[in-house]
Amino acid sequence: MTDSLHREEFLAGFVAEAHEHLAAARRAALAADEAIARGQPVPRPTRELFRALHTIKGLSGMIGVEPIVDLAHEMETVLRTADRAGGRLRREALDTLLQGLEAIEDRVGHVARRAPVPAAPRALLDALAQLEAPAQGGSAPALDVPPDLATKLGPAEREQLASGVAEGRRALRLDFTPSAERAARGLDISAVRTRVEAIAEIVKVVPRSMPREEGAPAGLVFTLVVLTSATSQELAEVVEAPLGAVQEIQVVAAAEPARPAEDPAPQRAGPHAFVRVEVARLDEALEHVSALLVSRARLARALDALAAAGVDVRSLRLGLQDHGRELRQLRTAVMRARLVRVAEVLERAPLLVRGLAQSGRKQVRLAMEVGEAEVDKAVGERLFPALVHLLRNAVDHAIEPPDERRAAGKPEEGTIRITAAHRGEGELELAISDDGRGIDLAAVARKASAPVPSTARELLDLISRPGLSTMSAPSRTSGRGIGMDVVRRIVESELGGTLDLSTSPRQGTTFTLRVPVSLTIVDGLTFACAGETYVVPTATVDELVDVDPERLIAGPAPRREGVSVRMLRWRGEAVPFFDLRDVLGLAPPGSPRKGIVLKRDGAAVGFGVDRMLGRQEVVIRSLHDPLVERAGIAGATDLGDGKPTLVLDLVALARTLPSTAQEGA
């Protein structure tokens, strides 16, 4: 665009709109990703991606950002081909398109900062150009649709209709008749679309001319072709039309749409055997189970008290044991519901390795032997970046180029193997091994200016030094990854697992990760008390208050157990206040400056601590069986310093204390 139209004036709008379209494109890509995993065509996401890119391309052209135009143009061509094939998009194509989105987003960022925009990556443009060949998988299904619509529906739309009907929705057509009167009160085609989209999926809107005398004041009727589970009545109301304006479309697939033969795996249950559950709902269930465990601990204590008083509690004790076992099983069942297959966690690994191998000019085969091993979703999500780094390392550094392998008497194609298996109680072992050159101990030592390591542990310590790389120049692919130090932090500190390696010259290297299958993540407040750091789950805390020790009201004399109670003025009431150092038996009560107020069975109680340190998400590792744990300690965590930190359950702790100052007397 020339300077006579002030480019600057439109830049902010461009950036904002580009981000909107990129977000829409990512949503479409995500939808496509899920459908491709199920072996389904992706007509709608393909069109949405295409549209978003086309708009980005047009805008970028006007603003004069040629690199984005180039990228969007190649991506569009891939999508146009897929669209013509009824929305059949290959996973590798989607992967490359995602890289394209990333590259565009990066360049929009440059525009936003008014920085010069880097050219489109040549390799990416080439990769996109290679994808433009039509996808395998057959043509769109032949459908028996009404003749007046038949010419208006493209292959992707037919595919969309066919799969919608196959999923059990109805295909309907409904007419909306625009008029000046309707438009004046906001009922125009855009409003109708929005309303219809709330209860149906719009496949196509066809404008049709209609003689004015037949009740179409604008000489126009819009026929909406939709898929829906809503009733005809509901749809008719949305467009303010008589029920007759809504008609069923008979969609008859002339032939079963072709599905890739390799998927789904025959031994797995059909789609109806699954429900999708938000992780948050499972967490909610888990919280209730945890609450049950706490109340059970109270029951057990009450039982002990009865027994101590000479009551015969044998039958009660048996009942409580059964109850405990059931609770444990319930807890396990809920935890199991959060598990995902390791194969699913590693779903993108083959593509990743292939991409890395291509750009590094290596020949690499990825063998996955992960069986049916499972891991908690949260663990899997945390683990994945570490695995990606190990795979990058293996491709970039370990596997030799084909000629070097041939010279060493190895097959030109290197092999990276990922195995997964459950070991012992709640532990998953993952091994990533390669048949590459092995780690050059002398080179690592030289690089780190350290003696040559003599054990695997020493080697691991050396290569985990931040910033250490054995490559003289950062490789294109490993260059932007994370380092071994981060891998180690994820595995050891965040997940409480272990990392080991074994390597031998010319034979290859194996990294072995052992991580817990499940863990609990909470938002926690960290604080200091008597020189120690503790964490308390944020959700259990009502308020953090400043404490003026002078204004604490002295409570009654300490009970026999020795915990002293004072009273804290909080929201107009006197609240029992305990010094945490005293409660934990660390030191005699002092002059705490900060108070943590929480509710114990509906009544407020305060704990005095030295100072608050911060707030962060922590992974709680159970110290032992939750049924026998000490009340008040929820588990341990690592705050990133490699040292275990106790996570306190102050509510449970409070229950062990006198409930009012008077009671304490």
Added chain:
Amino acid sequence: MREVLVVDDSKVMRDMITACLRPEPRLGFTHASSGLEAIEKLSLKPYDLVVLDLNMPDIGGIEVLEFVRSQDRLRKVPIMVVTTRGDEGSRERAISAGADRFLTKPFAPEVILAEARALLGATSAGVA
């Protein structure tokens, strides 16, 4: 006052096109963000010029052209198609569907202004 309908799903693009045409006096602008909206607006009220994008969320510009040209009332409204480069094949389709002018983005402001003037002049010639 002559009315111009600017059809593009991008607001920035509509604003830019409007900015390009501003130098022409006595022009009023209406924006439509989709092909369906364009068809609806054209059916409800006469316009002196339509600037039409080809790629839009619901129905494309070609379908808009085909529909508009099939309507007696709208057969003569001047339509300038403005589309993103790379759609070279669409020039022919747009012209045969009834577009009066075909412009490729990015375009120079003076070019679109000149094209618009030519189209507007063609309709108002008889009146002037």
